[in-house]
Amino acid sequence: MFKSFLISLLLFLSYSVAKGQELQGYEVDVLKSLHQSLSQASNDTALMDNYRQLGFFHQNGDSDSSLYYHKLQLEFSKKLKMKLWEADAYQQIGYVQTSLVNLAEAFEAFSEGFRIAEDERSEQNSWNVSRFSFSENPRGARLSIVAMLYHDMRRLLLSTREIEKAKEGLRIAEEIGERINNKKVIILSNQSLGVVYMIEN
Secondary structure: OHHHHHHHHHHHHHHHHHHOOOOOHHHHHHHHHHHHHHHHOOOHHHHHHHHHHHHHHHOOOOHHHHHHHHHHHHHHHHHHOOHHHHHHHHHHHHHHHHHOOOHHHHHHHHHHHHHHHOOHHHHOOOOOHHHOOOOOOHHHHHHHHHHHHHHHHHHHHHHOOOHHHHHHHHHHHHHHHHHOOOHHHHHHHHHHHHHHHHHHO
16 A cells, blocks of 8 residues: 555656646646545545546546556455446546557457446445446446446547447447436537547548
């Protein structure tokens, strides 16, 4: 645990030096708060949650750090046998690996995410699922992960010119969003589908 925290602290310091000019004051405060929470985490579930938040924070600015934290989220979710958190970790890893143009690794992560999230048994041993979804119950959280896997995988499919598969996945994501009344999923799927049609034409 201490080793993981030490590496996280070093990443934070190097990121702050390299990106400090680019981060807005609010973002710096958020990052400091996340690392403070990490240092104060009292158990493995809190650590897993913090690693997820740090990974998400870095996703669109520092993909390498994001991947590091989401892999820690994955490690702890497996240790705790929390399948929904594991599926979410694979979704996030797939997203980041796509950003890093590690397409084979991205495909593998998305596939593992689908394998877990499409299994209703993954709803067991759930903890604080609203932390990574807009759902308050395990079923809604599981289906929202499935939808977001389809949504995020579109970038991988577009990079390999599989446009029809990307559109099909986004339609499925939208249908799931409507079924569970998840407005975030519906809006994101609609927006991304519109972008895909623009690219196609």
